[in-house]
Amino acid sequence: LDDHHAIRRLKRGDISGLQTLVERYQVKAVRTAYLITHNPVLADDIMQSAFLRVYDSIQQFDLKRPFEPWFMRIVVNIALKAMKAELAVSVDEGSEELFPDFESDPAQMFEAHEMETAVRYALEQLTPPQRAVIVLYYYLGYTEGEISRELERPLGTVRWQIHAAKQKLKYLLYQFETGGSR
């Protein structure tokens, strides 16, 4: 069952259409939310909330549009909202282990997973909105135009945000690789 047919089913009230979408997009949605929040439990909650939002608003979804960008926009927006309202959402006590504290043993981690660790470190230093832009651009592979459309922000603003986020990311990576000030 492709997305189009699954959504048609869901629009008719057949919830098996939503099950198809959950099975297809749940992992990508949690990973997207996780890259923004650094919290696997919260990311899971965000993914589930996003699918509930899909269920509630599927009648407004235009079948001529692709589902994934529309859905991922929901995921990103809920993730950003959750980060703003940290007190209102569950906090994962184990998140530090998943996004390891670089400063605890930087040399060892650098050797083991040099590139990955560097990017982890850099992502941690970004604000959630900056991370959202980086995730959309690098993880979801959206163009500037697609990010502008999905986040409903002016293209110029998005271009500037992507540029600023990339610059900051690259600067932080440079710092990491050269052992610069941290």
Add this chain to the structure above:
Amino acid sequence: MNDEQIKQAIHTIAQNDIGDNMNRWNDIYQKIDAQRIRNRPVWRLGKLAALAVITLIVFTMTGVGVYALYQFVLNDEGITAVEEAGMVQDINLSETIEGVTVTLQRGYADANRIALWFSIAGVELPEGQLVGNFFHPYIRYADGQILNPRGTGGSLISTGEFTYLITFDHEEPTPARGEFEFVFQLKPGEVYILPPDYTPVPDVSLEEYRSEFTLVDTFSFTFTLPVSEALTFEPDQTVESNGVSMTLETLEIAPSASTLGLCYDLPPNGDWMPNASVRFDEGQPVVLSGVGLVEIPTPEDTRRCVNVDVPVAYPEGAAVAEVIVDGLLASIPEDLSLIREQAEARLAKLGIEVEFITEDRGQWWEIVSKPEGMDDTKANRLVYDSLRELYEGEWIFRVELPQ
């Protein structure tokens, strides 16, 4: 570090920290289910078996509730057909708790639904019409998903032993194919035992007829049934009639029932639902059993999509399935007096005379006369349909079946 390296690293982090092995469907489904219960008032029953709806009209007003559904005999051609074809399996599991014995006798399952036959003995109740929820049957799959009953038929009169046939739709989520496990439970509760000749009386509470079970515990049966597969088609056929475009998007044919996926233009001023039937080859058309819960349309809604269940038996080897929608029907109004005259005129044309009774606590009708040979079920269904506004039209779809 260039863009491609950053991209690769971010993908690696995501994959390493969040594994591929994930299934959150049950959690999401449970949240949706809870949400639906909270939102129930904005939804409306599209159409159930006519008798069941008649009961709802009476007893929701008098406070007994939807469990009145349980007391009507199920007239289900699809189940009858699979029973005659020997597709129903013996289960024969019994459990006795404090003198009450529940026996799960037989079962049948296909991709559309599950049917169970069971009996309850040892329940001490006064003689009379049984209405109530002293049992709560449901099915639980091995993975924890729960199915609530769709339709039930059984004993009308309490005589110490009750026998029931109950059906469950696989409407959501679609179950796994092949053999799987059910858990079936009964729970105690309260019932109303109405006198055999009881008719609704204004301002008379049903409280005096209430009985409660406190001694009965929960019964549980674990068993397996083979599941017959469905044939699935996506005809995507569109037919125009009386200014309304209707599309048959999907058709699922299981041995005991078929499910139609219909989308159509929504005429104004009504909660329109298709009056659909299905027949195979040149057989008798079987009318729908229901369209489940349908959201009440807003003035902005111009198109509606629904799943329609039709309890039609699939004769193996049939060459053509024909879906006939002979009109769109609006929901029955909450106050029957608004449509009484129109209904009486419609029924007169069919040779049925009926007396409508509207009271403070409920609404009812009595059939005064009907054509010779017409049974009560059919007459009540016609009365029920006469209370609904009709948007005329005819939409017929033919689907060639593989041989």
